[in-house]
Amino acid sequence: MIKVSDTAKKKIIDLMKDDGFDAATDYVRVGVKSGGCSGLSYDLKFDNKKDEDDKIFIDNDITIAVEKKSFLYLAGTILEFSGGLNGKGFVFNNPNANRTCGCGESFSL
Numbered sequence: 174m175i176k177v178s179d180t181a182k183k184k185i186i187d188l189m190k191d192d193g194f195d196a197a198t199d200y201v202r203v204g205v206k207s208g209g210c211s212g213l214s215y216d217l218k219f220d221n222k223k224d225e226d227d228k229i230f231i232d233n234d235i236t237i238a239v240e241k242k243s244f245l246y247l248a249g250t251i252l253e254f255s256g257g258l259n260g261k262g263f264v265f266n267n268p269n270a271n272r273t274c275g276c277g278e279s280f281s282l
Contacts, residue, residue: 174230174232174248174249175203175230175232175237175239175247175248175249175250175251175252176232176233176250176251176252177201177232177233177235177237177251177252178233178251178252178253178254179233180253180254180255180256181235181252181253181254181263182233182234182235183254184254184263185201185235186235188219189201189219192219194219194221196234196235196236197234198221199219199220199221199236200219200220200221200222200223200229200236200237200238201217201218201219201220201235201236201237201238201252202216202217202218202219202220202237202238202239203215203216203217203237203238203239203243203247203250203252204216204217204239204240204243204247205242205243205246205247213246215263215265216243217252217263220238223238224238224240226240226241227239227240227241228240228241228244237252246267246269247265247267247269248269249267249268249269250265250266250267250268250269251265251266252264252265252266253265253266
């Protein structure tokens, strides 16, 4: 399961609305792809279609779609949003990551 913090929920709803999506019916698609300075990087986008291989989670009224192969890397992750001085954006608190880069956008197992 992937959890969504209250601050991430608010930002997701705002961004989805700006992009023409509806948080009540559409998905936040979270995935993992090769790349980044630590080997794997996070991918987050909005979607209105469910793929056959997706795992669907609802947390904090946000529906999250994760393809099966990415789920192995993301189980237990908490999606947060940081607006602090050190950077602004979504933060993945991933208990499966053994090492992360300084910016927090990539990781390795």
